[in-house]
Amino acid sequence: MAKKILLIEDEEIMLNLLQRKLTQENYEVLIARDGQEGLEVMEKELPDLVLLDIIMPKKGGFEVMEEMGKIPKLKNIPVIIVSNSGQPVELDRARKLGAKDWLIKTEFDPQEVIDKVVKQIGK
Amino acid sequence: MNSGKRKNNKKERVTPKEFSEKKLNFTKITEGKKERTEEEELKQARNALLNILEDTEEARKIAVEERNKTLTIIQNFADGILVFDEKNNLELINPLAEEFLGVKKEEIIQKNISELSETPKFKHLIKLLDSFPEGKAIKSIFREELPLRENLFLEITTLPLIMESNLKGTLTILHNVTREKNIEKMKTEFVSISAHQLRTPLSAVKWTIRMILDGDVGEISNEQRDLLQKTYLSNERMINLINDLLNVTRIEEGKLLYEPKLAQLEDIVWSVAGNFKQEIKRKKIDFKFKKPSQALPKVKVDQEKIKLAVENLIDNAIRYTFPKGKVEISFRCPDKVIEFKVKDSGVGIPKDKQERIFTKFFRGPNVIRMETEGTGLGLYTTKNIIEAHKGKIWFESEEGKGTTFYFALPTEE
Numbered sequence: 001m002a003k004k005i006l007l008i009e010d011e012e013i014m015l016n017l018l019q020r021k022l023t024q025e026n027y028e029v030l031i032a033r034d035g036q037e038g039l040e041v042m043e044k045e046l047p048d049l050v051l052l053d054i055i056m057p058k059k060g061g062f063e064v065m066e067e068m069g070k071i072p073k074l075k076n077i078p079v080i081i082v083s084n085s086g087q088p089v090e091l092d093r094a095r096k097l098g099a100k101d102w103l104i105k106t107e108f109d110p111q112e113v114i115d116k117v118v119k120q121i122g123k
Numbered sequence: 124m125n126s127g128k129r130k131n132n133k134k135e136r137v138t139p140k141e142f143s144e145k146k147l148n149f150t151k152i153t154e155g156k157k158e159r160t161e162e163e164e165l166k167q168a169r170n171a172l173l174n175i176l177e178d179t180e181e182a183r184k185i186a187v188e189e190r191n192k193t194l195t196i197i198q199n200f201a202d203g204i205l206v207f208d209e210k211n212n213l214e215l216i217n218p219l220a221e222e223f224l225g226v227k228k229e230e231i232i233q234k235n236i237s238e239l240s241e242t243p244k245f246k247h248l249i250k251l252l253d254s255f256p257e258g259k260a261i262k263s264i265f266r267e268e269l270p271l272r273e274n275l276f277l278e279i280t281t282l283p284l285i286m287e288s289n290l291k292g293t294l295t296i297l298h299n300v301t302r303e304k305n306i307e308k309m310k311t312e313f314v315s316i317s318a319h320q321l322r323t324p325l326s327a328v329k330w331t332i333r334m335i336l337d338g339d340v341g342e343i344s345n346e347q348r349d350l351l352q353k354t355y356l357s358n359e360r361m362i363n364l365i366n367d368l369l370n371v372t373r374i375e376e377g378k379l380l381y382e383p384k385l386a387q388l389e390d391i392v393w394s395v396a397g398n399f400k401q402e403i404k405r406k407k408i409d410f411k412f413k414k415p416s417q418a419l420p421k422v423k424v425d426q427e428k429i430k431l432a433v434e435n436l437i438d439n440a441i442r443y444t445f446p447k448g449k450v451e452i453s454f455r456c457p458d459k460v461i462e463f464k465v466k467d468s469g470v471g472i473p474k475d476k477q478e479r480i481f482t483k484f485f486r487g488p489n490v491i492r493m494e495t496e497g498t499g500l501g502l503y504t505t506k507n508i509i510e511a512h513k514g515k516i517w518f519e520s521e522e523g524k525g526t527t528f529y530f531a532l533p534t535e536e
Contacts, residue, residue, distance in 0.1 A: 013327040017334060024339060084322045105326035106362045109333045 006047035008038035035059025203297030444469035
């Protein structure tokens, strides 16, 4: 069975590109357009991995991670941050909240996102 | 009024010189006419003397008036003014300085600088005055910014008062730069926000083109590939430019030093230099990294930022050196500092442009001809980083011969 990846991203084009790329790699892709929706989908679907944006409407990436930490069945789902920014303060905060990896969109190509996903959960 | 009065008096006035001359004439005249009396002579003398006294009084009045005028100017000056005498006692303070520092003149006047440094309101200022390069004896003009309290930023200028080559004390001027500071902050925030906003669409463009190039959305012709590859590179350039802008604003926001940790500078430099291997090979540059024979004392640094500073310096050295030129990196460890040096045989910095080399957005005319790309932010950022680490940066350069950049960081004792 294909592994489930939840994409939480508010920007339509990025969502589109990543969804396409991940589907090509035979992952099952779920999408949410803000943090709030992300948490709801997560509880219902229990994905194998979450790709999480930081700056989003309603609920940002950090808040999503904080809430995941309080919910036992979500606590251990690996998270990779995909953000536009990557200041040391932010990286540190994400690491403390348990993020496995961090990607700055302008510095990575979509293929490298796939590589990071594979590294976490395999094909 | 005064000058009018002086004019009216002129006819009767006899200066001491005129007086003696007149007296001579008078004697000559009287040689023949003995009827001139002594009484008249005395009268003349008395008038002359009175005139002299009147002159002196007037001169005194003018002096007092001048003094009052000067004092009024100082009292009403748009900058805060403090004067310390040669023994470092506070001789004068104007109302604006009282207001800035939140002190009352009566409580502090004539007190010594050492006594004043104990009062909480003066503490910050005195600490600053004390940090002058030459110690307490201030010999040259000194300028520093002092954030005194919420919404009050002062630029402190101190200069020696020298009269006939004797030091008569020091003059301290407190200039309010709060408005400028606020504008600067707004500008920084503006750049920061726009840079973040700009990155979002740029990453979308980057990923889209990449996926088309990778054939993820179907096959493309060679011609299409060629065009898209160029577009991808243009987009990368834009990303780099935005990143540079972001780095600058982050530094200006004071977000710069993030958890400084002890590190070996030579290791950091070595790892940064590694990133340039390909470029060094491509340009056939004779690159030397003189590793110190023994480990240097550690320095406390924000690794990410120091890497950025070193990267900028090495990048410049390689970029502005012609193929087959030389670039050499070395270290020195004089008293309590570690000195980094990168020497190149590149195009150099024109003498008349050297003063502006660390200015934001400045690029030398000779390097613009050589490399059109570049934001002029590298050295500005580097200087900010080094100074945030309480270090110093400087250079030597000759156009056409090469440039050597140095920076020194304090070691951890």
